[in-house]
Amino acid sequence: MAVMDGCEAKFVTPVPEERKCPVCGEDVEVFTRKGRIIEDSTCPKCGHVLTAEEQLEPQARKTEK
Ligand SMILES: [Zn+2]
Numbered sequence: 001m002a003v004m005d006g007c008e009a010k011f012v013t014p015v016p017e018e019r020k021c022p023v024c025g026e027d028v029e030v031f032t033r034k035g036r037i038i039e040d041s042t043c044p045k046c047g048h049v050l051t052a053e054e055q056l057e058p059q060a061r062k063t064e065k
Helices: none
Strands: 015-020 027-033
Touching: none
Parallel strands: none
Antiparallel strands: 015 027
8 A cells, every 4th residue: 555656755645535424424434644634524424524623743833813
């Protein structure tokens, strides 16, 4: 499964992963990076949205309060 062409290896590639929908228990495919959901995904069965989670890596933070 670990197909690396090298050109995108410097990026931490989002990984498709199945998460259980907390509402109906359906497996929902989400994209994760280091185990965190990076993108909202909608359950195909009940429409519940699995929201993106906070990333572990410190990213450019907004300094405004
Ligand atoms: Zn669901």
